[in-house]
Amino acid sequence: MSEKNQERDVYVAIADPTRRKLLGLLADAEELPLHELTAQFQMGRTAVSKHLAILKEAGLLADRKVGRETRYRLNAAPLREIQDWVTFYEKFWKEKVLILKNLLEEE
Incomplete structure (x- = not known):
């Protein structure tokens, strides 16, 4: 590039x-x-x-x-691309934290 x-x-x-x-x-x-x-x-x-x-x-x-x-x-307007990218990873981390929380509650 x-x-x-x-x-x-x-x-x-x-x-x-x-x-x-x-x-x-x-x-x-x-x-x-x-x-x-x-x-x-x-x-x-x-x-x-x-x-x-x-x-x-x-x-x-x-x-x-x-x-x-x-x-x-x-x-x-071009900052929307960054917002979308961050939102994707925000969902990713929310899911990971929820999994961790469930694992800790099971113990």
């Missing part, structure tokens, strides 16, 4: 704590410009822009130009 394809994967996109924080900031606002997002980090605009590009490639962000400014907004 090429690096470009990995960047489009929602799991790869949210693996980084900076990108998760960006998603959190955008979840709390309708949309935010790059300079407001950059102000939340101890890194430059270029570094924040690279993180935003990865999130955008994964379909997690939309952007629009307003004059010279780019504004970003969250598109949470």
